Amino acid sequence: MVLLEAKGVNVVYQPGRGERIWAVRDVDISLNEGEFVGVVGESGCGKSTLGFALTQMLQPPAFLESGVIEFRGVDIAGLSGEELRQQRRRGFAVVLQSGMNALNPVRTIQHQIGDVLRAHKKEGENWSKGAVHERGAELLKMVGLDAGSLSRFPHELSGGMRQRAAIALALALEPELIVFDEPTTALDVIVQAALMETIKELQRSRGFTALLISHDMSVVLDATDRVIVMYAGRIVEDQASEQMLRTGLHHPYTEALFHCYADPRADEVVLQDIPGSPPDLSMPDLACAFAPRCTIAVDGCWRERPLLAEVGGGGRIACLRRRFATEEKGGGLHI
Ligand SMILES: Nc1ncnc2c1ncn2[C@@H]1O[C@H](COP(=O)(O)OP(=O)(O)OP(=O)(O)O)[C@@H](O)[C@H]1O
Numbered sequence: 001m002v003l004l005e006a007k008g009v010n011v012v013y014q015p016g017r018g019e020r021i022w023a024v025r026d027v028d029i030s031l032n033e034g035e036f037v038g039v040v041g042e043s044g045c046g047k048s049t050l051g052f053a054l055t056q057m058l059q060p061p062a063f064l065e066s067g068v069i070e071f072r073g074v075d076i077a078g079l080s081g082e083e084l085r086q087q088r089r090r091g092f093a094v095v096l097q098s099g100m101n102a103l104n105p106v107r108t109i110q111h112q113i114g115d116v117l118r119a120h121k122k123e124g125e126n127w128s129k130g131a132v133h134e135r136g137a138e139l140l141k142m143v144g145l146d147a148g149s150l151s152r153f154p155h156e157l158s159g160g161m162r163q164r165a166a167i168a169l170a171l172a173l174e175p176e177l178i179v180f181d182e183p184t185t186a187l188d189v190i191v192q193a194a195l196m197e198t199i200k201e202l203q204r205s206r207g208f209t210a211l212l213i214s215h216d217m218s219v220v221l222d223a224t225d226r227v228i229v230m231y232a233g234r235i236v237e238d239q240a241s242e243q244m245l246r247t248g249l250h251h252p253y254t255e256a257l258f259h260c261y262a263d264p265r266a267d268e269v270v271l272q273d274i275p276g277s278p279p280d281l282s283m284p285d286l287a288c289a290f291a292p293r294c295t296i297a298v299d300g301c302w303r304e305r306p307l308l309a310e311v312g313g314g315g316r317i318a319c320l321r322r323r324f325a326t327e328e329k330g331g332g333l334h335i
């Protein structure tokens with residue numbers, strides 16, 4: 001069952017008079033119930049903007065320029081005020097990169113959990129101090145913290161504990177979709193690995209749909225069912241993680257990302273940068289945005305923008321070269 005379906009999503013930042021940055025371009029994406037989907041790409045390619053757009057959390061100067069975003073069949077892009085608040089109530093939550101950003105520095109964790117529970121309380125619910133403590137302890141247990149942390153202020157917790165507390169807050173309303181925006185990036189490698197294990201375990205046991213935004217392909221591949229690769233505001237590849245792990249047909253940008261981090265497919269680790277940098281998002285992209293950095297680009301790549309086309313096995317790739325390869329092989333996925 002589809003939980004969220006977005007079509008033709010375009011997000012523009014208008015930071016100043018006449019300035020327009022197209023951060024998300026023509027994105028079509030659907031998330032199934034209980035699915036764990038990753039979004040990867042370099043810094044500035046529109047991952048966070050997409051996450052905020054899908055959960056109606058865009059703030060000026062960002063605007064949803066066009067697109068339909070249906071959550072359980074309701075177009076949330078058109079909602080505002082109380083209607084949106086109600087939809088958000090049990091609908092979705094976002095966990096940001098730094099727990100400190102999500103947490104209020106001058107309130108204890110228990111107060112903050114109480115604030116969320118009371119702000120969204122259902123008719124007949126009464127969140128007394130004792131009830132909040134009980135629910136708070138339960139939520140902290142889910143994320144691997146003990147009830148003692150309830151009385152702490154965010155600065156009294158380590159980075160990893162703060163991020164766990166932020167996840168507990170996100171879980172408070174039992175959302176159906178949680179967007180994790182670089183949840184482990186600010187943490188050291190060991191804390192990062194333990195937190196990812198907790199996120200995976202929670203997603204499996206609670207059954208919510210998760211969108212994990214990260215620039216680290218190996219972290220995403222290890223955790224998710226499906227990976228979406230973004231470049232310059234567009235989806236350039238969307239494939240099952242299992243398929244990603246095979247040396248099959250991939251967008252050249254995906255291949256390049258594999259080499260930037262420890263390639264989970266390789267025995268030996270040889271890291272390689274992607275030469276050049278992503279394009280200026282204030283310009284339209286009439287051709288393939290990756291062509292200037294692509295090692296297999298042909299003339300056509302500089303002339304036409306490749307559509308995101310199905311490549312079999314439920315995957316989609318936006319690459320002229322890969323399309324030719326697929327057609328030559330009669331639609332098969334492997335070259
Ligand atoms: N507040 C802002 N004002 C103007 N432009 C912005 C703003 N925030 C983001 N952008 C633009 O939108 C683009 C996409 O930004 P976004 O934060 O979604 O990228 P990202 O993929 O999440 O990057 P990162 O990995 O660094 O978090 C950026 O390249 C930038 O040009």
Ligand SMILES: [Mg+2]
Nearest residue numbers: 047048049181
């Ligand atoms: Mg981001």
